[in-house]
Amino acid sequence: xxxxxxxxxxxxxxxxxxxxxxxxxxxxxxxxxxxxxxxxxxxxxxxxxxxxxxxxxxxxxxxxxxxxxxxxxxxxxxxxxxxxxxxxxxxxxxxxxxxxxxxxxxxxxxxxxxxxxxxxxxxxxxxxxxxxxxxxxxxxxxxxxxxxxxxxxxxxxxxxxxxxxxxxxxxxxxxxxxxxxxxxxxxxxxxxxxxxxxxxxxxxxxxxxxxxxxxxxxxxxxxxxxxxxxxxxxxxxxxxxxxxxxxxxxxxxxxxxxxxxxxxxxxxxxxxxxxxxxxxxxxxxxxxxxxxxxxxxxxxxxxxxxxxxxxxxxxxxxxxxxxxxxxxxxxxxxxxxxxxxxxxxxxxxxxxxxxxxxxxxxxxxxxxxxxxxxxxxxxxxxxxxxxxxxxxxxxxxxxxxxxxxxxxxxxxxxxxxxxxxxxxxxxxxxxxxxxxxxxxxxxxxxxxxxxxxxxxxxxxxxxxxxxxxxxxxxxxxxxxxxxxxxxxxxxxxxxxxxxxx
Numbered sequence: 001x002x003x004x005x006x007x008x009x010x011x012x013x014x015x016x017x018x019x020x021x022x023x024x025x026x027x028x029x030x031x032x033x034x035x036x037x038x039x040x041x042x043x044x045x046x047x048x049x050x051x052x053x054x055x056x057x058x059x060x061x062x063x064x065x066x067x068x069x070x071x072x073x074x075x076x077x078x079x080x081x082x083x084x085x086x087x088x089x090x091x092x093x094x095x096x097x098x099x100x101x102x103x104x105x106x107x108x109x110x111x112x113x114x115x116x117x118x119x120x121x122x123x124x125x126x127x128x129x130x131x132x133x134x135x136x137x138x139x140x141x142x143x144x145x146x147x148x149x150x151x152x153x154x155x156x157x158x159x160x161x162x163x164x165x166x167x168x169x170x171x172x173x174x175x176x177x178x179x180x181x182x183x184x185x186x187x188x189x190x191x192x193x194x195x196x197x198x199x200x201x202x203x204x205x206x207x208x209x210x211x212x213x214x215x216x217x218x219x220x221x222x223x224x225x226x227x228x229x230x231x232x233x234x235x236x237x238x239x240x241x242x243x244x245x246x247x248x249x250x251x252x253x254x255x256x257x258x259x260x261x262x263x264x265x266x267x268x269x270x271x272x273x274x275x276x277x278x279x280x281x282x283x284x285x286x287x288x289x290x291x292x293x294x295x296x297x298x299x300x301x302x303x304x305x306x307x308x309x310x311x312x313x314x315x316x317x318x319x320x321x322x323x324x325x326x327x328x329x330x331x332x333x334x335x336x337x338x339x340x341x342x343x344x345x346x347x348x349x350x351x352x353x354x355x356x357x358x359x360x361x362x363x364x365x366x367x368x369x370x371x372x373x374x375x376x377x378x379x380x381x382x383x384x385x386x387x388x389x390x391x392x393x394x395x396x397x398x399x400x401x402x403x404x405x406x407x408x409x410x411x412x413x414x415x416x417x418x419x420x421x422x423x424x425x426x427x428x429x430x431x432x433x434x435x436x437x438x439x440x441x442x443x444x445x446x447x448x449x450x451x452x453x454x455x456x457x458x459x460x461x462x463x464x465x466x467x468x469x470x471x472x473x474x475x476x477x478x479x480x481x482x483x484x485x486x487x488x489x490x491x492x493x494x495x496x497x498x499x500x501x
Contacts, residue, residue, distance in 0.1 A: 013356075016363045016419075020064050020370055024056040027374030034378045048382040056374045064366030074372040078365040078419070080318040081188055082358035085415070086351045087322045088180050089358075091266075091329040092134065093350020094343065098336045100259035101130075103252040106146060116154060116224065120217045123147070124168035128209045131172020132201075133267050135181040135414075137451075137459045140165045144466045149243040157223055157230045158239055158467040159477060163216045166463050167452065167481070171212045173414075174448025174485075175205035178271055182414040182444045185361055188318070189368075189422035190436040195274045197437025200496040204445065207492065208485060215481050231473050239468075255336055262335065266328040273316035273324070287313035357415050364419025371423070380424060385431040396432035397497040398490055400425060400439055404446030409454060414447050438497050445489045453478050 032054055036047035071077025095101065104126075130136030143165050151161040176182040177198060187194040222229040227236055252260075277284050291312030295304060311320060333343040371377040391399075403425075407417060422443065426436040451457050455471055464474055495501075 013360065013363055016360065016367065017065075020363075020367050021061055023367055023370045023376075024061045024064075024374070027054070027056045027370065027376050030374075030376040030379050032375035032379065033382060034375060035381070046385075048378060048385070050379075051375055054373060054375050056370050060370060060373065064369045065363040066366075068365030068367075068369045069362035072369055072373070075365065075369045078361040080322070081185055081361045084180060084184065084318045084322045084325075085354050085358040085361065087325050087329075088134065089350040089352070089354030090347035091325040091350065093346045093348075093353065094329040094333050094338065095259065095263055096350070097338060097342070097346040098256060098259045098332065100252070100256040100263065102143075102146075103256050104260050107252045114154075116156070116220060117217045120160070120164055120220060121213045123164050124171075124213045124216065125209065127165055127168030128172035128175075128205065128212075131169040132175050132177045132179060132205050133172075135173055135176070135179040136169045137173060140169050140459065141462050141466070144463055148239075148467055151220075152236075152239050152243050155224050155227075156220055157227075157232050157236055158243070159230065159232055159469060159473070160216065160220045160223065162463050162467045162469060162474075163219070163477070166460065167212045167216060168209075170448060170452045171208040171485075172205065173451065174445055174489075175201050175208060176444045176448070177201045177205055178267065178274070179444070181357060182418065182447070183440065184318070185415045186418035186422050186440045186443055187437075189365075189418055190426035190440055192426070192436045192440070193274065193317070197435065197441050197496070197501070198271075200437070200441055200492065200501045201444075204441065204489075204492055207488060211484060211488065212481065215484075219477070231477055232469060235468065259332055259336055262328065262332050266324065270316075270321050270324060273313045273320065277314035360415050361419055364415070367419070368423045377423070381427050381431070384424075384428040391432060393432060393434050393497045394494050396429070396434055397438055397442065397493050400429070401442040401446050401490060401493055404443050405450060408447040408450035414444065414451075417447060418443060434497050435500060438493060441496065442493055445493070449482060449485055449489065453482065 031050055032052065033048055033050045035049075036044045038044055068075065069078050069082065071079070127136065127140065130140075144161065147161040147165060148158050151164075152158060173179060173182065178184075178194065183201070184194050187196065219229075227233055230236060232239075272287075277287055294300070316324075329347060330343075332338075333347075338346070368377070371380075404417070404421075407421065418440075422439070425439045425443070429436050429439045451460070453460065453475060455461060460474070461471070464471060
């Protein structure tokens with residue numbers, strides 16, 4: 001008798017197209033309406049009024065992804081977001097080609113293998129930073145075969161190795177301080193700067209990292225004291241035979257250290273360029289003054305390029321940071337000595353790796369095209385406005401976070417989920433008196449906590465397969481941590497909502 005095949009989860013593209021189709025049907029059912037808007041283009045609460053119905057047909061449905069990419073009169077296009085994602089993919093492809101990240105982590109392991117607790121804290125910090133800055137997830141798969149033998153060799157179990165990488169990077173993605181695949185897309189969809197809410201997300205990163213590192217190191221100490229405390233004690237002896245610590249772990253070369261510094265510098269520049277300094281402190285004019293003087297230098301200003309004339313640090317956005325990542329990929333390639341033909345090859349390969357993510361942003365923007373062209377966005381928001389009218393900030397914030405947990409199972413792609421929902425949830429936040437950045441943080445926190453344990457994640461299932469650990473065992477290990485992170489997230493979101501950070 002044949003075993004019944006497991007039903008596979010629908011592809012993110014299919015889910016988004018189905019949602020678009022449902023929205024198109026709803027334009028035939030939900031009354032069309034509109035709000036008056038302020039000079040910034042945001043809806044003014046209490047000004048809703050009905051308008052003539054504009055139903056969306058089959059042609060509108062199939063044209064939505066294309067129009068979502070290019071943009072319409074009522075919906076900005078996803079072309080800038082998509083191009084940014086692809087350029088980041090090329091940048092990461094070039095950095096990966098140098099082997100700097102792999103060698104850097106291997107060196108950290110080697111230098112701290114006699115300090116188990118310290119090693120766990122250091123490695124989880126590295127992975128958390130990677131997750132928070134550029135959404136490090138699939139890239140972690142390469143590190144399990146490196147870390148598992150080491151942990152087993154010093155008396156740990158394979159579960160510790162998986163937890164260090166998976167929880168470290170996962171909590172980093174949960175906080176996503178400047179993650180282009182979560183924060184940038186969600187902020188863009190919400191109509192705000194990626195710098196909005198950065199302080200709260202940075203607090204998220206520190207708090208969740210400390211909790212995660214304590215959780216994993218405490219488990220590791222228990223296993224080190226008595227192997228019977230291991231959740232996979234039955235396979236520890238077998239794992240010792242299977243995994244052996246490699247003697248030829250890669251060392252960081254001088255050039256690779258330079259690449260790591262350039263890699264870090266890229267993100268530092270991006271952060272400095274995105275933070276709205278003038279909005280934070282009108283007396284802080286360092287960057288604007290420096291920018292003006294630099295471009296005012298004869299010849300040098302023209303050499304740098306006048307397209308930056310009106311864009312000092314604090315005013316950059318997708319186009320400018322796309323240029324930054326493209327430029328730094330060339331700088332890194334030139335510094336490391338990657339030949340021109342190989343540079344083009346690895347850059348394009350990196351672009352291909354993230355092509356689906358870039359296209360998801362366009363397909364998902366089609367949902368907003370159908371809603372806006374069908375003029376039901378304002379009606380849905382009006383219903384939300386009425387429903388949220390008497391809700392305090394705290395209740396709205398908590399409900400938003402809880403809403404995004406099941407949605408993260410439905411749409412595992414963070415970029416797809418952000419694109420599909422942020423156009424609705426962000427305006428609702430205005431009606432509840434909550435900053436749009438709180439909705440962005442609630443979205444990525446909910447998505448982050450789900451992606452630590454969901455079987456729909458290739459990263460989770462791939463890591464467990466490498467270590468030969470059952471999903472049920474992973475859930476048992478993660479149970480208490482998930483509860484703690486869930487509660488802490490709600491507390492931090494409430495603090496952010498009421499303090500306006």
